[in-house]
Amino acid sequence: MRVLVIEDEAAIADAIGAALTNAGHAVDRLASGRLADAALRDHPYDLIVLDLGLPDVDGIELLRRLRLRADAVPVLVATAREALEERVHALDLGADDYLVKPFALREFEARVRALLRRRTTQGVPELQIGRLRIDLPRRRAHVGDEPLELTPREFGLLEALAARLDRVMSREQLIDALCTWDTTLTDNGLDIAVYRLRRKLEGSDVRIRTVRGLGYLLEADDDA
Template sequence: MRILLAEDDPSIAEGICASLRHGGHAVDHVAAGNLADAALRDHAYDLLVLDLGLPAIDGSEVLRRLRSRGTGMPVLVVTARDGLPERIRVLDLGADDYLVKPFALAEFEARVRALLRRASSRGKPELVLGRLRLDLPGHRAWIDQNPLELTAREFGLLEALALRADRITSRTQLVEALCDWDQELTDNGLDIAIHRLRRKLHGSGTGVRTIRGLGYLLEEMAEAGNDPA
């Protein structure tokens, strides 16, 4: 998953970014509201972690603008502002959850998993494609009952394809899903990741098909057509 963090406290931002990246997510960080608003307009994210007390544009205004564009992206507000009236105001603006600083990272991570689970699998705890089963927030996959051992990059690739299982996913979309602003993924690196994922999916009844000139499609297929090479 790709997450945008809008937080102006460097120490808090560093801890949150480390936690999210350790969980296998790509994370972009901005420290001002106007930068958050621009990033949300220019990039596709799966979750926004939003501080309210941002410079340039307040976090509440970032949230209002996001919802005014009709975007249903989940938003987790993390703020030092406490009190029931403030929580009600922010939830009414369109936030999905609200966490008061200081907070335990374990609770933050649990709330992130819950929001991503609801958003990515439409309330279902898992996605199932043939004999392949995925727990997206938990970053786990199985073929039948057998765990599928994947690297963080391989799981991110499978996740990006699984969320668009009925549509073609372009190379650009895959790169954007796998990398944050501080990372790069070469064409060769993407090809290697796709090759390795295909080999690990061999025997699952689900494979990655290349649609020449357009991208890739995750689909159920006959074993004879699921060539790991």
């Protein structure tokens, strides 16, 4: 999943970014509300982690603009503002969760997992496609009882395709989901990831199908 962290305190941004990266997500970071507003207009994200006390554009204003554009991306507010009025205002404007600093990283990670489950699988922590089981919180996959040994990029690819089962994802959508501004993914890199994941799914009843000119989709055999 691709996550945008909007946080102007470098130490906090580093810790949050590291936790998300270690969980296998592609992470972009910005410290400016103005730059974040521009990025959100140009790039799709699966989750936003938003500080409210930002320079140049306050986080509340950023949230208001986002929802006025009818952008439904989940927003986890992570801020030092603890007043009840602030929490209520942010939630009323469309924030999906609100976490007050300082917070434990384990709680942050759990809230991230909950929001991403809600977005991709209607809150279900495990996807079952034929004999393929995908454990989203633990980022593990099994075919039957046999574990699939997947790299973070391969799991991210499987997760992105599985969340849109039987629907085509374009190459551009997959690259956006798997890369950040600091870590690029070339067309050739995507081809390699698809090839390797296909090899690991051999023998299962799930396959990645190429839709020429459009992209890829994950599908189960008709009798699965």
